[in-house]
Amino acid sequence: MTDNRPLDQRIRKYIDDAFRDVEPSQQLLDLKEELTSNLREKTLDLCRRGLDEEQAFREAIASMGSLSGLAEEMRSLSRKQSQPGHPAIDAHISNIGLVLGVLLVLFGLFTLTMTYYMDMEPTSVAGTGIFIVIGGPVITYSVLTRETRRKQGMNRLRAFMHAVAVGLLLFGLFSAVTSRYATGEMFIAIGAMMVFFLAGTGLLLYLLLTNPDRSKGCQ
Amino acid sequence: MPGVISNDLIRGHTDTIILNVLRQGDNYGYGIYKRILELSDNQYELKEATLYAAFRRLEQDGFIAGYWGDETQGGRRKYYRITPQGREKYERDCRDWEFAKTILDRLIRGGDENDG
Structure with a gap:
């Protein structure tokens, strides 16, 4: 042709x-x-x-x-x-989520640095990282449900699963660091991390491979 | 195209015409359009815009069901097939049409013989 x-x-x-x-x-x-x-x-x-x-x-x-x-x-x-469907409410939730998520991550970073310089126990320093672990999934959810000029927002359940995957990955890192300082043993750190990290990676990979096309054009 | 059939007359029968085409086999938008043109011996062209509006209506009412073809070149075709409810509706419409045809014929042409 x-x-x-x-x-x-x-x-x-x-x-x-x-x-x-x-x-x-x-x-x-x-x-x-x-x-x-x-x-x-x-x-x-x-x-x-x-x-x-x-x-x-x-x-x-x-x-x-x-x-x-x-x-x-x-x-x-x-x-x-x-x-x-409430697209207006979705957009609203997305905005609030983004602000909250970024604030949580920043708060986590600040307290982390602060406690680090306060010469506190490494376990407590690492513990403040939990705010980053919470903030990450919140940001993920908010960004994915956001509707842009070229893409439709992801449906809520799917966005939530992405958020869970990111949360698992971050929590894996978090538990590795905390258990490393709490026990002083590297193998425990790796073991603690492995469980969450594997679950998170598996979920995320599955989601990425099955993502439907959300672009608005015909092509 | 000679405008012998008024739009008013055909409007109420668009659904039945589509069901009649689909009754004879699954078809897609442009195919149905061509088939209608062919059935009318090129005397009547149903506007595609009307056709697509009717597809949506018939699909919502469960009389036809749409599915995508697997053409790779030049975009996929959306095919339609008639459902059992669609067949029932078609039979009903046919009976109604026969009845209406008889009555209308009497109303439009009848009366002469009674004037005596």
Whole structure:
């Protein structure tokens, strides 16, 4: 088949424009993909019947009819669905979570340095790291559920599992350091770390490998 | 395209027309569009925008079910298949149509013989 790139882009742009002011959703993506592939096929059909690409594209669009009714339907659908989903509340939680998470990590770092210079016992110094262990997952969750211009927010359960994975990894490090200072034995440190670290790595790997595409474009 | 069938007349039958096409085998948007054009002997073109709105409605009501094809080149096609409920609805619509056709014919053309 010949190179249809410019045509593909024009079709995609036409469809994107028709649904420009509709909130992104899986249903919208599906409908757009359906319309795009059908419009493309129709244009190519018209080309085969002797129209040049420009005429074929115009003709295909004209005979398609106005898409405003479909766009309106999708808009009212997303309005209906925004009730249980609460994207506004999700965004709010994400903002608060990000602020809290960063503050927790900073607080952890400051107390860590502070206690270090206070000549306290190494166990207590390491103990303050728990704030970083808590802050890390909070930041992870907040960042992942955040909706950006190009990506939809991750669903809450998935984001929560990511947060747990990060938490396990951090807690693994934390328990390694604390048990090392508490017992003075390196092998205990490694043993303590291993359990959490393995669980965290396993979970994170699984999540990364099964992550669905959250980008908003068709490609 | 000659505008012999008014939109008002066909609007109420879009769903049945789609069900009739799908009754004969799974098909996708543009395929259904072409099939309708073909069935009407190129006399009637159903706008695709109307078609997609009807797909959504029929799918929500459980009369048809959509699934993605596995084309690799030029984007995937979304196919539709008729469900058992869809078949029932089609049979119902056909009976209603037969009835309406008879009555409408009487209403539109009848009466002459009674004037005597």
